[in-house]
Amino acid sequence: MNNFEFYNPTRIVFGEGTVARLDDLVPANARVLVLFGGESARKTGTLDEVKQALGNRHVAEFGGIEPNPTYETLMKAVAVIEQDQFDFLLAVGGGSVIDGTKFVAAAVNFDGDPWSILEKRGRNISHAIPFGSVLTLPATGSEMNSGAVVTNKALKAKLPFASPLVYPAFSILDPVKTFTLPAKQVSNGVADAFTHIIEQYLTYPANGLVQDRFAEGLLQTLVEIGPKVLEDPENYELRANLMWVATLALNGLIGAGVPQDWATHMVGHELTALYGIDHARTLAIVLPGMLDVRRESKAEKLLQYGERVWNIREGSEAERIEKTIQATRKFFESLSIPTRLPDYGLDESSIDDIISQLERHGMTKLGEHGDVTPEISRRALEASL
Amino acid sequence: MNNFEFYNPTRIVFGEGTVARLDDLVPANARVLVLFGGESARKTGTLDEVKQALGNRHVAEFGGIEPNPTYETLMKAVAVIEQDQFDFLLAVGGGSVIDGTKFVAAAVNFDGDPWSILEKRGRNISHAIPFGSVLTLPATGSEMNSGAVVTNKALKAKLPFASPLVYPAFSILDPVKTFTLPAKQVSNGVADAFTHIIEQYLTYPANGLVQDRFAEGLLQTLVEIGPKVLEDPENYELRANLMWVATLALNGLIGAGVPQDWATHMVGHELTALYGIDHARTLAIVLPGMLDVRRESKAEKLLQYGERVWNIREGSEAERIEKTIQATRKFFESLSIPTRLPDYGLDESSIDDIISQLERHGMTKLGEHGDVTPEISRRALEASL
The missing domain is CATH 1.20.1090.10 (Dehydroquinate synthase-like - alpha domain)
Incomplete structure (x- = not known):
């Protein structure tokens, strides 16, 4: 066996009905930006369920994160967060939305060119906004790891990064949310x-x-x-x-x-x-x-x-x-x-x-x-x- | 499958030679109390190796934690810590030493009768001193969980407690340390x-x-x-x-x-x-x-x-x-x-x-x-x- 280090602080909250647990999991006074992909999160009712669980916290939505999330789209989320001072992110979706949220979390108030986060594979991250996820698509494992992949359309580049600062604080895994996939x-x-x-x-x-x-x-x-x-x-x-x-x-x-x-x-x-x-x-x-x-x-x-x-x-x-x-x-x-x-x-x-x-x-x-x-x-x- | 929550933030540092990693893992300005059991930790050289890795941090020893660690002994460690203001604990040993260290971490500056931590199974813990472990005996799993068992000799009682506050911050697992068991x-x-x-x-x-x-x-x-x-x-x-x-x-x-x-x-x-x-x-x-x-x-x-x-x-x-x-x-x-x-x-x-x-x-x-x-x-x- 090779020497290794294992560290994974993500809290998994697993099972039917666990979206309601958001009220315990997200800080009571948080200003929350909910990030998601296409409109299925809305159509299935998951987005409403999430917002209801968040109660009277200040909550806004940022939709449109693509499969293979793009730098261009994610930087729009960064601008929204910096302008409206959101301090907690919630990814609702599959691996692409969670990967994108990891990048956004690290890119907000980043000191330098945010694309360098990808170029340096995450080694230059010194802080990230805390975030959680509500997983709707079992596939990538992004809900319980510290890696992400981002695509830069302009540069035609798809690069990975990783940092212990971008482990999700929690991930809610409700299998019922996958029934409609x-x-x-x-x-x-x-x-x-x-x-x-x-x-x-x-x-x-x-x-x-x-x-x-x-x-x-x-x-x-x-x-x-x-x-x-x-x-x-x-x-x-x-x-x-x-x-x-x-x-x-x-x-x-x-x-x-x-x-x-x-x-x-x-x-x-x-x-x-x-x-x-x-x-x-x-x-x-x-x-x-x-x-x-x-x-x-x-x-x-x-x-x-x-x-x-x-x-x-x-x-x-x-x-x-x-x-x-x-x-x-x-x-x-x-x-x-x-x-x-x-x-x-x-x-x-x-x-x-x-x-x-x-x-x-x-x-x-x-x-x-x-x-x-x-x-x-x-x-x-x-x-x- | 039942609904569940899984959360385990302990960092495992595994392999030969990893005791030297203590220098990265323990805060540079920490005042460290090293807790151990019998004299084997000293005789095998592990205690010296640990102290060497800790460099010029302020380090003191507390030995004599028994198999089935007793409340009586552990409260002596609590007194030492409160008096000399140690702010980081390091358990060197097996499950008993780590279990004992978990109790000590929670009992220092505890508001009330520390035995109530056991009586209430840990639900009344609101803070604990951070601690790590150097495992020398593979058995109990205490090095990567949040539970412990403590024996009260006077009351002839052996009770468990658990709290997310007593996960070890890290545990060093060097298989070579088990050769002499x-x-x-x-x-x-x-x-x-x-x-x-x-x-x-x-x-x-x-x-x-x-x-x-x-x-x-x-x-x-x-x-x-x-x-x-x-x-x-x-x-x-x-x-x-x-x-x-x-x-x-x-x-x-x-x-x-x-x-x-x-x-x-x-x-x-x-x-x-x-x-x-x-x-x-x-x-x-x-x-x-x-x-x-x-x-x-x-x-x-x-x-x-x-x-x-x-x-x-x-x-x-x-x-x-x-x-x-x-x-x-x-x-x-x-x-x-x-x-x-x-x-x-x-x-x-x-x-x-x-x-x-x-x-x-x-x-x-x-x-x-x-x-x-x-x-x-x-x-x-x-x-x-």
């Missing part, structure tokens, strides 16, 4: 959480016995509930388990003390940037190809993953690895997520553009060994043609 | 952690799919490493995994949103109080008996536990349950922990005294259903004759 968003959430786990788990043995068991437990649960969650959208227990899995998939716990990969995410980001493919779907395209071309360096963990998550115990090692990679691809497809480039209108010629982008962004030594060169990424994409 | 303390630690997990897991199905998988992962890891940790005391990887398992066994995570039992602990406490048997050993006596007499109400989880932790898949349900209970008893015995009352010089006549104590302490409706009456506790003890 479109099926595509739910399946994307399952695929996103699944890949977050794989990136922290499927590397090489490092004696993180508990980390492995926890990662496998999360994967087993997604395998068990993934397709059912789509078939039975108002099943509280299924949605509750999906919500808690997605949070635990990226709250720092399973990745503490073990090597991590993230090559699939880096290649996936270029697919989103170039072709606008949903983040989770890019992962479903790239991951099976990555496992395919990296099956030797990942052999030990692929065998363990196959046995413990997919119960693949028969055949030679090579056969079991092949079955395990196929099971992973089929899992995404069981969620109605296509996993091949042609399913998204792309072909071999697109791969050159993707690889050029990777090179331009310095993504030339990816993965847990730093050996995923652009050539390996190319072969991974070719494996998903 | 006596084997008995290590085996007790394994049994203690194992039973903490069982108390939160082996109840009835409640759709906590992840909680079950995590609990099973922790149990599987203890089954895998338990005896080896004893055979090979300087194996860093084994000790590292034991240390992390014991912390995760009682940090609030696996018990969030699911029913909990704790009857074994309540009966075990009486065995410690009456006969001075080590806490972990009382659990090893009581747990197999509890499972024996409660096999019907726990049938579904016993089958799941047997299959997933012990790989018991053959035979009728009754046979599998019997094998599972036997496997649990044998596990404790594989750690050289006897599991029967006569092994500790007790016989049937002792059971009356234990039951009388339980009744005197109001422990008459224990367990996840509140149906563990003194009669059931009696039968559980009889099953371990």
Whole structure:
């Protein structure tokens, strides 16, 4: 096991009816700006429920935060906050709204160019406005971590940052709020959480016995509930388990003390940037190809993953690895997520553009060994043609 | 899944050589009282290492905190702190030292009779001195939770309390610090952690799919490493995994949103109080008996536990349950922990005294259903004759 530090002060308030807890969780005299995305937060009644729970606090709304939240939009929220002196933020939505709120929290009264927060990956943050979240879409884990990704439209750049100052003070997770989500968003959430786990788990043995068991437990649960969650959208227990899995998939716990990969995410980001493919779907395209071309360096963990998550115990090692990679691809497809480039209108010629982008962004030594060169990424994409 | 709240702000700093991190973790101008138990902290050099890491801060020592820390001793530490105005505490030791430090942190400048902190289970705490810990004995999980147990010798009472104000600010977990522990303390630690997990897991199905998988992962890891940790005391990887398992066994995570039992602990406490048997050993006596007499109400989880932790898949349900209970008893015995009352010089006549104590302490409706009456506790003890 590697040395590690684990610190996560976010308070999770989980279960049906917990939006009403906002009255205890938000300071009584706070001036609250509620940030959200599209109009679904209003249409579903969640926004009204939130405002009612906040009682007679001074509350205003800031809507319109996009999927892949943009710097341009977020800076408008910063201006509103600085002008009207809001001192508490409440994100109502999924990972994009929470990510955006993290940036806004750090950018208010920032001493310098706020875009430098992204350029310096958050290392230059010295304060942030406190904020909480009401999660409506289980997927990214942003509700219980200190990271965010922001897109600068003008610069055509999508950069991550992280800081212990932007852990949400609390996150309310009410599974009922997910009942009305479109099926595509739910399946994307399952695929996103699944890949977050794989990136922290499927590397090489490092004696993180508990980390492995926890990662496998999360994967087993997604395998068990993934397709059912789509078939039975108002099943509280299924949605509750999906919500808690997605949070635990990226709250720092399973990745503490073990090597991590993230090559699939880096290649996936270029697919989103170039072709606008949903983040989770890019992962479903790239991951099976990555496992395919990296099956030797990942052999030990692929065998363990196959046995413990997919119960693949028969055949030679090579056969079991092949079955395990196929099971992973089929899992995404069981969620109605296509996993091949042609399913998204792309072909071999697109791969050159993707690889050029990777090179331009310095993504030339990816993965847990730093050996995923652009050539390996190319072969991974070719494996998903 | 039940509604739940999860909040745990303790920073874990894990790995070899991390004692040196104290210089970053403790405020630079702090006046630090280092609390510890017996002289082993000094003999092993840990105390010197701690003081060296604290540099030129004002540092003093308070030793002599007992296993099952006493109110009488702890109040002496409170007096020292109030007199010399220490403003940061550092616990160096195992669960008893950390539990004691939690009480001391809350009792300093407490407005009222400090014993009322125990009587009111911590609900009357409004402030506590910040403190950290350097863990030397993996067992109780106190290093990452907000609970503690204190014994009042004069009143012959042993009471728990908890408060979010007594989470350690940080805990340093260096597995090397456990190499020199006596084997008995290590085996007790394994049994203690194992039973903490069982108390939160082996109840009835409640759709906590992840909680079950995590609990099973922790149990599987203890089954895998338990005896080896004893055979090979300087194996860093084994000790590292034991240390992390014991912390995760009682940090609030696996018990969030699911029913909990704790009857074994309540009966075990009486065995410690009456006969001075080590806490972990009382659990090893009581747990197999509890499972024996409660096999019907726990049938579904016993089958799941047997299959997933012990790989018991053959035979009728009754046979599998019997094998599972036997496997649990044998596990404790594989750690050289006897599991029967006569092994500790007790016989049937002792059971009356234990039951009388339980009744005197109001422990008459224990367990996840509140149906563990003194009669059931009696039968559980009889099953371990």
